[in-house]
Amino acid sequence: MLGSTLSMAWRNLGRNRRRTALALAAIAIAQMSVLLVDGLMHGFVDSTLEALTGPMMGDVQVHHPEWREERAPDLVLEDAAAKVEATRAVDGVESAYARIYAPALAAREVDGFAVMVVGIDVDAERAGGGLLQGLAAEASPAPGRVLVGARLAREQGLSVGDELAIMGAAADGSIANDLLTVSGILSTPVEAIDRRGLIVPLESAQDIFAMPDQAHEITVHGEGGPGDAAALAGRLGALPALDGLEVLPWDELSPELAQFFEIAGAYGYIVMLIVFLAAAAGVINTMLMATFERRREIGMMLSLGTTPGRLVRMIVFEAVILGLLGVLIGSALGALIVVYQGQTGVSFYDPAAEGAAGIAVYGVNFSRDMYPRLVAGDFVPGFVGISVISVLAALWPALAAARLEPVEAMRG
Amino acid sequence: MTSKPYVAVAEGVTKVFKNGKLEVQALRGIDLSIEAGDFVALVGPSGSGKTTLLNLLGALDQPTSGEVELVGQRLTKLGKAQRAKLRLGSLGFVFQAYNLVPVLTAAENVEFVLELQGVGKAQRRARALEVLGELGLAELADRRPNELSGGQQQRVAVARAVASRPKLVLADEPTANLDTDNAEQLMQAMETLHDEHGVTFVFSTHDPRVVAHASRVVRLVDGKITSDERREER
Ligand SMILES: Nc1ncnc2c1ncn2[C@@H]1O[C@H](COP(=O)(O)OP(=O)(O)OP(=O)(O)O)[C@@H](O)[C@H]1O
Ligand SMILES: [Mg+2]
Numbered sequence: 001m002l003g004s005t006l007s008m009a010w011r012n013l014g015r016n017r018r019r020t021a022l023a024l025a026a027i028a029i030a031q032m033s034v035l036l037v038d039g040l041m042h043g044f045v046d047s048t049l050e051a052l053t054g055p056m057m058g059d060v061q062v063h064h065p066e067w068r069e070e071r072a073p074d075l076v077l078e079d080a081a082a083k084v085e086a087t088r089a090v091d092g093v094e095s096a097y098a099r100i101y102a103p104a105l106a107a108r109e110v111d112g113f114a115v116m117v118v119g120i121d122v123d124a125e126r127a128g129g130g131l132l133q134g135l136a137a138e139a140s141p142a143p144g145r146v147l148v149g150a151r152l153a154r155e156q157g158l159s160v161g162d163e164l165a166i167m168g169a170a171a172d173g174s175i176a177n178d179l180l181t182v183s184g185i186l187s188t189p190v191e192a193i194d195r196r197g198l199i200v201p202l203e204s205a206q207d208i209f210a211m212p213d214q215a216h217e218i219t220v221h222g223e224g225g226p227g228d229a230a231a232l233a234g235r236l237g238a239l240p241a242l243d244g245l246e247v248l249p250w251d252e253l254s255p256e257l258a259q260f261f262e263i264a265g266a267y268g269y270i271v272m273l274i275v276f277l278a279a280a281a282g283v284i285n286t287m288l289m290a291t292f293e294r295r296r297e298i299g300m301m302l303s304l305g306t307t308p309g310r311l312v313r314m315i316v317f318e319a320v321i322l323g324l325l326g327v328l329i330g331s332a333l334g335a336l337i338v339v340y341q342g343q344t345g346v347s348f349y350d351p352a353a354e355g356a357a358g359i360a361v362y363g364v365n366f367s368r369d370m371y372p373r374l375v376a377g378d379f380v381p382g383f384v385g386i387s388v389i390s391v392l393a394a395l396w397p398a399l400a401a402a403r404l405e406p407v408e409a410m411r412g
Numbered sequence: 413m414t415s416k417p418y419v420a421v422a423e424g425v426t427k428v429f430k431n432g433k434l435e436v437q438a439l440r441g442i443d444l445s446i447e448a449g450d451f452v453a454l455v456g457p458s459g460s461g462k463t464t465l466l467n468l469l470g471a472l473d474q475p476t477s478g479e480v481e482l483v484g485q486r487l488t489k490l491g492k493a494q495r496a497k498l499r500l501g502s503l504g505f506v507f508q509a510y511n512l513v514p515v516l517t518a519a520e521n522v523e524f525v526l527e528l529q530g531v532g533k534a535q536r537r538a539r540a541l542e543v544l545g546e547l548g549l550a551e552l553a554d555r556r557p558n559e560l561s562g563g564q565q566q567r568v569a570v571a572r573a574v575a576s577r578p579k580l581v582l583a584d585e586p587t588a589n590l591d592t593d594n595a596e597q598l599m600q601a602m603e604t605l606h607d608e609h610g611v612t613f614v615f616s617t618h619d620p621r622v623v624a625h626a627s628r629v630v631r632l633v634d635g636k637i638t639s640d641e642r643r644e645e646r
Contacts, residue, residue: 305500
């Protein structure tokens with residue numbers, strides 16, 4: 001009974017191939033669009049997170065509890081070297097390094113300009129995915145030699161070999177000043193560094209700003225990446241060496257970013273809704289036309305004694321087969337395209353448009369490619385949604401047909 | 413005289429159709445008994461009420477007044493679902509057109525009713541092929557309706573109507589869309605089934621050559637029976 005009802009439903013779909021093909025195409029395109037959007041969204045989140053947590057933020061940061069609020073130079077971490085050592089020993093930590101952030105005034109000749117002196121562990125940040133990843137040794141900052149953000153260099157006309165005088169407030173309240181030579185220009189996706197950054201070795205910064213074995217921040221990269229940051233932060237927070245300090249994962253350090261991803265996800269749902277409405281129209285149209293055309297045939301079947309239930313099942317099966325077949329085709333096509341995009345990567349901005357500097361998202365300039373990908377959950381809404389839509393779309397014409405008086409229906 | 417059981421009895425049956433203000437008296441007091449083994453031609457001018465009467469005898473409609481009794485059940489006491497069940501279990505139908513399900517083969521069309529009756533797969537296949545074979549349609553068993561001629565389609569419809577072993581087969585102008593040869597073939601098929609298996613038929617027609625096959629002719633004029641003749645010789 002079930003078998004032959006299914007088989008009749010299937011054969012009925014073949015009666016008007018063109019109409020069936022159109023409906024299939026509408027549904028397939030719907031599912032494909034959803035998968036393409038999902039794929040891009042995952043790629044976008046991946047590469048944004050990668051750009052953000054990669055060079056600058058890390059997955060977890062350790063600060064003096066008031067540092068983020070006040071940014072005062074004296075809100076420091078004491079015994080920085082020991083704390084970094086303790087951090088590196090924690091399970092799941094890939095790398096950890098101390099940083100100093102000190103606002104200062106810099107001048108090449110007469111006019112001064114605002115800069116941010118960033119003291120970093122040069123060796124560690126060149127190796128482990130930090131700010132200086134891949135930087136040549138000769139361009140690296142060294143005592144007395146400073147690396148300048150690319151945009152800052154451009155705006156202030158700085159080039160390698162120039163001398164810069166800097167002046168700022170030291171952690172002990174005294175006035176800090178020094179004379180530094182530009183060793184290199186750093187092009188980085190981190191906007192704040194690109195625009196205002198002067199990067200010096202951690203020890204130099206400790207000297208200049210009177211911060212012996214002190215730092216403002218420990219940046220931690222976890223082996224599990226951004227997805228595992230909360231768990232890692234939990235383990236680090238339990239470390240006695242970090243007692244009384246603020247240990248936060250990236251999504252709490254940058255809640256607006258986490259929220260941004262949620263909003264982006266919500267747009268995904270809106271796209272999904274619109275696209276599925278179009279698919280629903282396809283199914284509804286097909287089923288209305290089909291049952292209308294088959295009025296006499298339905299009347300004949302009812303005359304023979306076919307139960308309304310059987311008739312409804314047949315029509316609903318027809319719609320569900322149509323819907324699921326469409327989703328399957330769309331899933332296959334969408335998955336193929338996303339897998340291909342994942343291999344080749346998708347460029348987010350036009351590299352020819354230099355100077356536009358890509359798209360800045362929460363302080364990270366988007367100049368990198370992204371790699372779309374799909375997770376199993378991306379396929380689910382299409383299958384569930386289309387199944388539900390198909391049943392609903394078929395139910396109305398099916399019930400109307402089943403309620404027909406056989407004699408009336410056969411008269412046509 | 414041996415009294416045969418009645419498969420259908422109409423008593424004082426009237427049927428009035430209302431179309432807005434217009435009332436049409438389609439049947440005006442019909443008394444008719446169909447005996448098991450009857451081979452009845454229902455004749456009469458267009459609009460005389462043949463289709464209306466056949467629909468009542470087929471449990472497809474309800475009379476306005478009077479009573480129809482089918483295989484011992486009073487029609488007016490049955491609801492829609494019960495009438496459907498009665499049709500499926502006890503009646504066979506051959507319509508003028510749109511008889512067959514287009515997506516099913518000839519054999520599957522015959523099986524369709526058997527399946528609705530709950531006959532098992534192997535058994536219904538066997539019975540379908542048997543009946544088709546008897547009507548000389550064995551070779552056409554796996555063809556779809558659009559691969560059959562009009563005459564072949566009607567004969568498949570007859571095969572379907574009798575395969576479920578109904579008490580009564582009703583056919584409303586089954587030959588109306590057929591040429592003379594095909595009409596003749598169809599009538600011969602029905603006659604064979606009547607003669608050899610005792611299938612009871614009531615069919616309507618305008619065609620005197622078709623009427624010639626009947627063993628009983630009921631004439632309707634203006635919603636009334638004007639004559640009801642039995643003929644021993646055909
Ligand atoms: N559903 C209906 N609504 C209104 N009037 C109807 C309906 N069905 C039949 N009639 C009317 O009832 C009368 C009998 O119709 P019926 O179809 O039974 O005649 P018939 O003998 O089958 O005619 P024909 O030989 O043309 O098929 C006609 O006047 C017809 O117009
Ligand atoms: Mg008629």
